[in-house]
Amino acid sequence: MRLVLARCTVDYEGRLSAHLPEAVRLIMVKADGCVAIHADGGAYKPLNWMNAPNRLVIDEAAGLWVVTNAKGETLTITVHEILAEVNHELGVDPGLRKDGVEAHLQELLAANPTVIADGLRLVRREYPTDIGPVDLLCRDANGATVAIEIKRRGEIDGVEQLARYLEFLNRDPLLRPVRGIFVAQEIKPQARVLAGTRSIGWVEVDYDELRGIVSEELRLF
Amino acid sequence: MRLVLARCTVDYEGRLSAHLPEAVRLIMVKADGCVAIHADGGAYKPLNWMNAPNRLVIDEAAGLWVVTNAKGETLTITVHEILAEVNHELGVDPGLRKDGVEAHLQELLAANPTVIADGLRLVRREYPTDIGPVDLLCRDANGATVAIEIKRRGEIDGVEQLARYLEFLNRDPLLRPVRGIFVAQEIKPQARVLAGTRSIGWVEVDYDELRGIVSEELRLF
DNA sequence: GACTAGATGTCGGGG
DNA sequence: CCCCGACGTCTAGTC
Numbered sequence: 337m338r339l340v341l342a343r344c345t346v347d348y349e350g351r352l353s354a355h356l357p358e359a360v361r362l363i364m365v366k367a368d369g370c371v372a373i374h375a376d377g378g379a380y381k382p383l384n385w386m387n388a389p390n391r392l393v394i395d396e397a398a399g400l401w402v403v404t405n406a407k408g409e410t411l412t413i414t415v416h417e418i419l420a421e422v423n424h425e426l427g428v429d430p431g432l433r434k435d436g437v438e439a440h441l442q443e444l445l446a447a448n449p450t451v452i453a454d455g456l457r458l459v460r461r462e463y464p465t466d467i468g469p470v471d472l473l474c475r476d477a478n479g480a481t482v483a484i485e486i487k488r489r490g491e492i493d494g495v496e497q498l499a500r501y502l503e504f505l506n507r508d509p510l511l512r513p514v515r516g517i518f519v520a521q522e523i524k525p526q527a528r529v530l531a532g533t534r535s536i537g538w539v540e541v542d543y544d545e546l547r548g549i550v551s552e553e554l555r556l557f
Numbered sequence: 558m559r560l561v562l563a564r565c566t567v568d569y570e571g572r573l574s575a576h577l578p579e580a581v582r583l584i585m586v587k588a589d590g591c592v593a594i595h596a597d598g599g600a601y602k603p604l605n606w607m608n609a610p611n612r613l614v615i616d617e618a619a620g621l622w623v624v625t626n627a628k629g630e631t632l633t634i635t636v637h638e639i640l641a642e643v644n645h646e647l648g649v650d651p652g653l654r655k656d657g658v659e660a661h662l663q664e665l666l667a668a669n670p671t672v673i674a675d676g677l678r679l680v681r682r683e684y685p686t687d688i689g690p691v692d693l694l695c696r697d698a699n700g701a702t703v704a705i706e707i708k709r710r711g712e713i714d715g716v717e718q719l720a721r722y723l724e725f726l727n728r729d730p731l732l733r734p735v736r737g738i739f740v741a742q743e744i745k746p747q748a749r750v751l752a753g754t755r756s757i758g759w760v761e762v763d764y765d766e767l768r769g770i771v772s773e774e775l776r777l778f
Numbered sequence: 779g780a781c782t783a784g785a786t787g788t789c790g791g792g793g
Numbered sequence: 794c795c796c797c798g799a800c801g802t803c804t805a806g807t808c
Contacts, residue, residue, distance in 0.1 A: 354653055362560070368598035382601050422643055429596035429597070
């Protein structure tokens with residue numbers, strides 16, 4: 337990783353055009369070749385960047401750094417003055433372990449659909465439709481089809497998504513009629529209202545509690 | 558901006574849990590207080606981060622950096638060894654000028670609605686409805702109302718957005734019946750399918766060509 | 779503060 | 794490789 341603190345101007349031409357007037361910024365070049373220009377604020381997002389794969393050509397004498405990629409995008413950095421510089425090999429990162437995202441929530445609910453509603457049985461996870469996969473397809477105690485959409489945070493677009501799936505699922509005579517249940521750790525008031533007008537049910541589930549139920553069940557076997 | 562290259566382990570507890578085993582990484586602390594942990598690859602996104610506003614407490618002796626925020630999230634960095642360090646004031650950045658995003662596409666199309674469909678005349682840009690503004694409201698050659706939604710890339714949620722607007726516009730007896738056209742530089746297959754089922758038309762436009770048409774017209778006057 | 783919609787979104791998974 | 798949906802999305806604008 338090469339870190340250069342420099343007074344510079346920057347131009348990007350590609351998906352859009354962008355220009356940065358002269359100022360002191362951090363230029364970060366990673367081992368995979370990606371380049372990022374950071375200001376001293378504005379969260380972790382750089383002002384400008386160019387992802388790998390790309391080609392970086394540096395004319396040290398002219399202070400001209402030009403990054404190009406196969407898509408025809410160009411990032412041009414004009415370095416007026418270098419204030420500090422660090423260059424160091426970091427090696428490959430052992431990587432990140434995550435826990436608590438939607439995929440895990442879906443796993444837990446797939447294993448315990450009765451948490452959503454009594455008598456619910458799983459037919460399939462990621463049940464495919466023409467406009468994308470439904471998180472869970474189930475049958476209820478009466479054998480009727482139930483489509484489940486799972487979100488970490490339940491907002492309006494999640495309800496829309498489920499409504500779309502229902503529209504398509506209800507065209508299938510083998511499944512029809514299909515009702516929907518929107519499941520999330522927390523469901524926003526507007527999402528509840530919209531679900532109501534779409535005749536879609538909603539259930540809030542507690543992630544930690546759910547993990548508890550699962551370990552409880554494992555303990556019994 | 559403080560840059561520290563260090564062998565470290567990192568833990569994040571908040572919206573999810575994440576753990577980074579010991580490795581050499583870059584720790585970036587910006588003037589606004591935000592903290593980011595970068596590996597030597599993986600585009601510009603850090604492995605872990607904590608946005609401002611937050612509180613950073615450093616126990617130099619123990620090599621323990623703890624960042625907390627009001628939402629109850631915690632980023633804990635255990636620094637085992639510091640390999641390099643730079644500290645520098647960058648000052649406030651003069652900011653970024655952009656060109657070529659959706660707003661500009663809307664301008665161009667507002668000036669040339671016939672690119673979307675023959676005989677189309679603009680009534681108003683950002684025509685207000687109860688649930689937000691429609692990009693363009695037009696009349697076609699027969700005087701019928703047409704609502705236009707413009708995206709750079711046409712995906713499913715853009716179709717949904719237009720469908721919502723149409724639902725509201727069609728309640729207005731002065732406008733009714735209103736049909737919709739979804740316009741983008743590129744429209745994804747699934748978005749086309751959904752538009753079809755919603756009786757919404759769609760048109761792909763070429764941004765560069767459109768700029769050409771506009772400059773051509775300017776030249777004629 | 780809540781809600782909406784854009785983003786050079788980025789990233790990962792499946793076909 | 795495209796297509797699609799999640800993301801600790803982030804961010805800016807409006808109400």
